Amino acid sequence: MTIDPSRLNDLSTALVDIAERAGREILTVYGAGFDVRTKRDATPVTEADDRSEMLILKALAEIAPEFPAVAEESVAAGRIPEIAGSPFFLVDPLDGTKEFVSRNGEFTVNIALVTNAAPIVGVIHVPVLDETYWCDGGGAAWRRRGIRQAERIHCRKPANGLVVVASRSHRDAKTDEFLENVNVKEQISAGSSIKFCRIAEGAADLYPRLGRTMEWDVAAGHAIVNAAGGSVRTVDNKPFTYGKRDFANPFFIVRGLSADSSAR
Numbered sequence: 001m002t003i004d005p006s007r008l009n010d011l012s013t014a015l016v017d018i019a020e021r022a023g024r025e026i027l028t029v030y031g032a033g034f035d036v037r038t039k040r041d042a043t044p045v046t047e048a049d050d051r052s053e054m055l056i057l058k059a060l061a062e063i064a065p066e067f068p069a070v071a072e073e074s075v076a077a078g079r080i081p082e083i084a085g086s087p088f089f090l091v092d093p094l095d096g097t098k099e100f101v102s103r104n105g106e107f108t109v110n111i112a113l114v115t116n117a118a119p120i121v122g123v124i125h126v127p128v129l130d131e132t133y134w135c136d137g138g139g140a141a142w143r144r145r146g147i148r149q150a151e152r153i154h155c156r157k158p159a160n161g162l163v164v165v166a167s168r169s170h171r172d173a174k175t176d177e178f179l180e181n182v183n184v185k186e187q188i189s190a191g192s193s194i195k196f197c198r199i200a201e202g203a204a205d206l207y208p209r210l211g212r213t214m215e216w217d218v219a220a221g222h223a224i225v226n227a228a229g230g231s232v233r234t235v236d237n238k239p240f241t242y243g244k245r246d247f248a249n250p251f252f253i254v255r256g257l258s259a260d261s262s263a264r
Contacts, residue, residue, distance in 0.1 A: 001087055001115055008121055008137025011064065011113060013199055015123045016134050018059040019109045022052040026094060026109070029118055030127075036101055044097045049073055052093035052109060060089055060111075067113070072216050075247065079204040087115035090242065092216040096192025105129065106191030112219035114255035117241040119186030124193045124221030133197045135227035141200050155256030161185030165195045165204040167211070174210040174251075182206065196221025199226035199256050205252035212236070213246040221254070230256045 029048035068081035071091035097108035105128035
């Protein structure tokens, strides 16, 4: 299904507002203190995850009731909407709950719109930093910091080696082995979907993820990186698609511009 570009622009604006509202809701819990529960998959969840998801799902139902929303905590509770043949939202109401619990600030709100198995609009909001990254219906990627004016962002061409961004909480031996064959100039760590933002804004060149992720972890960042000129592909260089039956992802590689690419 094709969505009119003007509708996509309106949706991207609305999703930015929703993500930022959810971020403020998260910060109320972050500042007040919280209990941590453990889900069946042994991952942590807090009141902030629940409150953020409730706000987002209510808002999405108001602005686009025709599109189902697949959200992390709802799926964990067995509430999975029918998405076959329809555009749908992917929602991670608090990406990086481990970072939230450890209070390092590196957690995000992720919302994406997927159609024809690809994310076409995505928003990542970083509540603690009051930063928002998104892509619009016209194929551009943007960043806004606080009350400053939004600025367009682009991936960069690497020079004299790659700056690699890797997961702060999920670094593993497979990633280290992969990087042995890469001309690494510098390695930086980041939590949650901030890693996608670093690629999209030209602060890093490569993000390998050789561990388990779910579609809602990745879709918003994928859309933003694509709009900034980069790519998200499987480790064997196949298209990275969405709407899989269990929403589980294969391993993937996020790249900025190649050395012989032309910036948009």
